[in-house]
Structures are given as C-alpha cells and as structure tokens.
Amino acid sequence: MQLTTYIADLLYRYECVIIPGFGAFLTRYKSAHIDDTSNTFHPPSKIVSFNKQLQANDGLFANYVASAEKCSYETALQQIRSFTAQISRELSEGKTISFKNIGEFSFNEEKSLQFEPLQQQNFSTSAFGLSSFVSQKISREAYRETVEAIEEKTPIHFTPERRKAKPYLKYAAIAVIALSAIGFGSLKLYESQVQKFNYAEREKANSLVENQIQEATFVIENPLPVLSLQVPKHTGLYHIVAGAYRMEANAEKKVSQLREKGYSPLKMEVNRYGLHQVLYASFDDKLEAQRKLYEIQRSENADAWLLIQEIQ
Incomplete structure (x- = not known):
C-alpha cells in the first residue's frame, strides 16, 4: 500500500498524523536510556501509538498525498477514502493489516481494534544512523586486583648509599626551593601593588565620567516623527x-x-x-x-x- 509509505514519511516530521475516517497516529519522544539487565544502550526514539477517536480531516495527510501523487486535493481524498474502506473491510473479515515500517492492526475477541507498533522502527530524526548496542559490564573490582598484583611484583626501592655519596644534591635542591619561594613571594607582592594602583585609577576615572554626565545637556532639535504601523488582519473564510x-x-x-x-x-x-x-x-x-x-x-x-x- 503506497499510502502507508506516505504515513511513515509524515511520522518523521509531525507528532500527529490523522487518517480521515480511520484514526490518528501519535508519536511521543523518548530519550536515550540504558537497560541495566542486558547492558543495552538505546538511542533517543519516538514511540508510535494509535487513537481511533481522532478521525476529522485536518488536511495534512490529503495535501501530502496530493503533492506526492501530483493530483488534486479532491482526488487525494478519494484515494484515502478507498484505502480506509478497504482496510476496514479486511479487518472485519478477521485479517491482520500490516502498515509498512509502522505496525499491525487487528480485531481482538471483543471486536475492538488493536494496534501493535513495530519496535525496530525509529521515527526520531535526532537518532538518524544510531542503533542499539550491548556493552559488557565493567568489573572495577577485577581491575583493582590486577593493579595490586602488579604493585606487589614491582616494589620501589631506595638506595641510601647513593644519597650519601652525593650530599651536594640535597643542598642544591634546598637552594632551588628557597629561591623559588623568594621569587614567588616577590611576584605576589608586585601583583598586589599593581592591583591597588589599577583600582585607584579606575575609581578616579569613574568619578570624572559621572561628573561630566551630570553637567551634560542633551537637546534634540529635529525629533523623529511618530511611526504608525498598520498590522493586516486575517479575515475571510x-x-x-x-x-x-x-x-x-x-x-x-x-x-x-x-x-x-x-x-x-x-x-x-x-x-x-x-x-x-x-x-x-x-x-x-x-x-x-x-x-x-x-x-x-x-x-x-x-x-x-x-x-x-x-x-x-
């Protein structure tokens, strides 16, 4: 059925697609989620449902059919009526009607219309190219045991004899640390003095600007005329x-x-x-x-x- 393909096209773009005389397909956004039981990652999707109560023609489906088939609006409506009459007849005969890439319709034992959406189809454009995938669970405890085993096999040893053999290295390191501390302290003192100077100069500038603004007088010799906008109203049938x-x-x-x-x-x-x-x-x-x-x-x-x- 070519019309079912048109319905699927519209479900990518709209949240409500009404089939006149039959019902409406509705979509609801569902964000990406993880199934903890199976470690499956699911992308964002749009869940499709069906409401038999919405049957009034809103023009969306008929206009799309007319544009795709390059026919008049009335011809498109006639095609839709024939389509809905056919599937209603087949459903009353106990058949299961399949809408390609959307789902299946059938009557239950109480003769109520049932719709089963196709779970594999995703109408969310934000999930284009994405599919569900399974990732194995990360065992953090196993990694910790592996690291502990490596640390036991490769301990770090210090050799006191080598440190005693070169005592000047210790004093050189102390000298470097001391010079660094002095340089850092001097740098901080310099930065503090610069900040105080900048703050004082900024206060002077602000005070000068405020005084000039208070003394200024603004005169507009040629004011602009008042602009009147006439907003057109939507009237007619x-x-x-x-x-x-x-x-x-x-x-x-x-x-x-x-x-x-x-x-x-x-x-x-x-x-x-x-x-x-x-x-x-x-x-x-x-x-x-x-x-x-x-x-x-x-x-x-x-x-x-x-x-x-x-x-x-």
Missing part, C-alpha cells in the same frame, strides 16, 4: 496553512520565518487536537485562495494546505 505544530515554540519560530519572507502570518489558537496552526494569509474568495495556495506549494512549501473555517 479561506486560509492557507503553513503548518500545524504540537509545541507552541515551533509555531512561533515558523511565524518569525514567514515574517522574514515578507508574509503577515497568524498563529491561531490551539485547536481541539492540541495543534497550533500558522497561516500564510486569508481570503474571502475561494478561487483566489486556491491560486495563492498552488503558488506557495510550487515555490516554497509543498505541504501547505487550505483551511475553510471562520476565525475570530
């Missing part, structure tokens, strides 16, 4: 959506990016699915909105889609 984000920080980042490109974006209030939608623009005329949507899809964002809704 047809809106071009740049993206839907689970985290509000990501939506704010998208708004800033669109402003830099010259748009007047709008971040809508969180919808009932917990998503923040960011709008390119709004239109009263549907044909005008569709023309602008196709232009945006061709030039910069193939995943942009049209939302038909009244906003406050």
